[in-house]
Amino acid sequence: MTPSPMDRRGFLKGALGVGALAAAGGTLTACAPGTGGAAAPSRLAKPSASATAAKGEITVWNRSGDLFKVFDAAIGRFREAYPGVKVNHMAVDIDAKLANTLISGTDVPDGSFWDDAKIGGQAEHLYDLSDLIAPYRDQIAPYKLSVNTVAGKIYGVPWDLDPGLLWYREDILQEAGVDPAGLATYDDLLTASRTVRDKFPKTKPIHLDKSPFLGQLWLEMLANQQGTSLTDAQGRLRLDSAEYRRIFTWIQDAVKDGLATRAPYLEPADVNTLDGGQQVFVPWAIWWSFAPQQLLKATKGKWRAAPLPAWTPGGARSGAMGGSSFVIPAQAKNPELAWLLYEFLCFKEPGYTALYGPSSVYPGGLSTSVPSFTPALDPAKPLFQPIDALGGQDLWKVAVEAAATIPAAAPIPAWWAKSVDYLGNNMQRLMDGTMSPDDVIGESAEKIQRNLIDRS
Missing domain, CATH: 3.40.190.10 (Periplasmic binding protein-like II)
Known part of the structure; x- marks a missing residue:
């Protein structure tokens, strides 16, 4: 309801x-x-x-x-x-x-x-x-x-x-011949997105957020899936790692292949492309359920939720x-x-x-x-x-099963929001194609360490 x-x-x-x-x-x-x-x-x-x-x-x-x-x-x-x-x-x-x-x-x-x-x-x-x-x-x-x-x-x-979930358009996946149960890894998600785009050329299937703050919050969900976070329990920065580099490389690949729609979270440009069929996959937190229940009109009832893909085969299927x-x-x-x-x-x-x-x-x-x-x-x-706006799907079952896979983390550092000036903004430059994954890691880590950690 x-x-x-x-x-x-x-x-x-x-x-x-x-x-x-x-x-x-x-x-x-x-x-x-x-x-x-x-x-x-x-x-x-x-x-x-x-x-x-x-x-x-x-x-x-x-x-x-x-x-x-x-x-x-x-x-x-x-x-x-x-x-x-x-x-x-x-x-x-x-x-x-x-x-x-x-x-x-x-x-x-x-x-x-x-x-x-x-x-x-x-x-x-x-x-x-x-x-x-x-x-x-x-x-x-x-x-x-x-x-x-x-x-x-x-x-x-x-x-x-x-818990993070993969929100998807069930009707479009059916027409494109994509089985959501087969989206086991983020590489699978890129492959499925190419299949959808080939069937529906106007789509740029994967949502990437245009807000530096929410983009960084999303990044931390993807990092948490891999059992890491921006700092460890002792407050030491761990951005320069295989886990973060894996995420940034995946984002770069999605952008280079024309598989991503960048829009600010649930603002008119986002809602219009969601309702218009341009966006098909939204890897986001459970609270995205607000969108089909309150904001989406043309596609209400067509969205479903599944566990997030894993970063490596057999890896965690959700992050917080x-x-x-x-x-x-x-x-x-x-x-x-x-x-x-x-x-x-x-x-x-x-x-x-x-x-x-x-x-x-x-x-x-x-x-x-x-x-x-x-x-x-x-x-x-x-x-x-079960939620009518999700076609009567039992979101509780999906969310509970995903939540059980979320790894532990570390305390969130007091300076986290201020780091958006560096990391969040640089993620947007990565999506623009003006920074590489190594550029994002190197520049962000240097500025966070110097301006936030060393001064705290």
Whole structure:
């Protein structure tokens, strides 16, 4: 079923997670964890009170929009389970306020929704949640656990998992004689794209994004598929690697062969070429499901989702693209009660079902991500329903199976958004044909190291 209409900017900020950095200008004012002489973060112990005995009041921050409404309804279920806890759920411009609030220590909330990309850079201002997460850590998607871990300590309560999927036009592939089940590798995708173009000359089948920021976010999904990321757990740059060179070479080949359409994500030029049959393959996160449900008119019902191709035979069939978690500030007044809320929403029934299942906001359920708590990821027990705009496809099953293959990662560096000025822009030059893969790697690595890592 189609979800209720939403503001596109609000949707993107909620779904992208890391993408919200762009709206905030990518500015992170705190130093990296363990630097600057800051006191060691406090370690939060498990509350001793039972559900019926827990009493007090907490203030939690969330983003405005439809996701706020979904969370508000789910918090209503928490109030039923913990009747003695009053929750003040506030819609706040988190990107503009939270980092500065943590640093100033004034009017600090008891908990907040936050992008995975920002948690590592603000760990010194957050509670260490390692003891609380410990009973669940073997049931949390490895990727989400890894991006919330800094120096062996866990600072975020993992919420959503955003698996990458290959979105494709089923009708065009059928006419071209391409079996989507045969798209096992990215080389297979190039071969299939040539077949489609030969059958339909106006197509340039593969979507490449014209936004430096989203292009780099997409790049990190492709790198995560291969078990790597821009930096390792110690913050060392690893852009100069076989994995990144493989991605850049593939992009170069797609562009040189005329197999790519470059368009800004879901802006009119993108929507028009998607609806017009020029774009046939969109390797992107699960939250692209928003497009056929809300924006595409002529091709609604013709799109389907499959696992991403692998970079090497037998490799992972998905990577993560964006994501968010929950944090508890070290200066929170009632951190134990905030933990009870986030534990309920992420790891307990009916908490995660209330978030992802059918609601007044999304009658068919929230289908732009899946939970990161693996007991909730049962292919046979979908939390959201098959989607009419995908021809009734069971997106839950596809997404859950893809999510199970996502490799672990490393904490996202605090300077990530600023690196778009180098890496993201150079990726666009690669797509223009004015830089080679080695040029992108060499120039981007040198500038990121000099201007961001060495100065952090």
